[in-house]
Amino acid sequence: MTCNKLKIILIFLVIQSSSTVFAAEEYLVPKTQWGQPDLQGVWNFASNVPTERPEEFGDRQFLTQEEVLAAQRERFSIGRRREPSRTSTGVEAFYNDTMWMERARVDGVVRTSLLVYPLNGRLPELVEGITHQPGGERDVPGERPVRFAVGGIGRDGPEDRGLSERCLVGFNAGPQLMPSVYNNNVQIVQNKDYVVIFAEMVHDARLIRLTKGPELDPKVGQWSGDSRGYWDGDTLVITTKNFNGLTQSFEGYGSSKNKVLYERLTRIGPETINYEFTIDDLSTFTDKLTAIVTLAKVSSQLYEYACHEGNYGMGNMLRAARNRDATEFTDRVREMFHDR
Template structure:
């Protein structure tokens, strides 16, 4: 079966309402203490974007034709990416010259693991992960500063301290490790380990591990990369509040006033409904909320090692280029 044919078959399944209704509480897997068991390896990959296509306005739920078109377009893109390249194309010509356009791509599709289906929640194919505001956009306040703050006296290319956190292998890119935990182009897997007092969530990318203390007080002065997280059970839903993000960790442009509230609700043997809300009055006009489905991975599939620095030439390359530019500028000034 071709990727395109597979996507067409999957898109028909995605429009059906079955399979995503909430499980009865008696059917949920539970620990000995009665709490729902969230443990296992989960994936949140999806073709549904975080923010909505503005042409869709306030349309959160897609119709079958829209789902089919989006999934078929993605499948066609994948088929084109895997098609043989023209061996006679001009080197470095780019898509404008009519070749396959791969000459300026850091990764080809073989290495990526983006979702190929629109996510369905409660039988509804969703146009965006964001469900509030109704337009599916992040409600940035006018004049909000969205750039990451650097330490005093440090510019982006002075040394490794000025480079982005993901480039330094300190944190996964694209807010994969969270909170909120969002899908990126690969490594969209998480392992959850749980006991009476803690819940640990390890993101596959960079092996970022977030330890959530249960029934404890927040310690925002810690300034952790992923913030300080505490949780409690609201019935069968785990509610987690996170504050105290590191000053260099600018989550969607938010300041150190950011509070993230997450809700984990196991709705079936194979699904966790993940809801998150970001609140920072200094950056956003209002709190904004998203919903995402975490799907269980097969028990025989393991999380891969993420060797971030292995073969990573970005950091020394950028810094070496900056030193070369400085040296050339100094020579020109002395001529």
């Protein structure tokens, strides 16, 4: 079995905890000095749960303890089965495909998928004409504007590259928060009128207004949309709309132009936040979708994600492409004169 296949198995192992969901009623949520639930701190949303539920599980939301243990044994045995004589992983040489891959721990109740609605844990049917363009490690055919985060469609200019390569948006903090292979960290900061969700990836700070105010003009689109929130008991409820349409709706599908995102954050333990989001985008999907992700408290701080300042890869990639173009042009000219 190749390393890439093993990597896929590892990423999609269904061994992420939903944590102490059933103990939420017993937990007394701490309050800020102005009386609101305290969600502040650094949180990690890494997960080994697949976005979609494997079809063999049907409508079953949770794994049995035996299945959890089997998945855990499989995870720890993967490294021992790697081919010792392999010379290439299929990943380009500029990137190490194993060192920084982040994995969630096994603990408590384990879901079979992040998606909980539709009830089968699968994506809703697509609107006719919607295609899947997830991007990837290699360039893929496509048109501008590039809406996916990773990879690109060419090297003619920076606009041919994915959004995260251009330091515009990351590939896991959206909004919505979706676990990826690394940098699954956010810091939450609050005052009476605002909540800030600061993503480690591309150091994006999303301001969620808690006070009433005029709605943003529907013609004004933003990369992260316009977020407004309120407290429903101990739960922070956020509605985000006014996306600019230059990002995808969800998981490589559609455009965010008509997307409305609903999020609910509830602290269910001293080290756990239950994060639930619903996407309503009938321009992409024929039904809404809902997913649940667990946020685990992190004792350390976030370090600066200096994206533009350290984005040497972008310049080097474009320079190399121009050098290749010049070489190819010179070769063609030489061939023309040689033929004469």
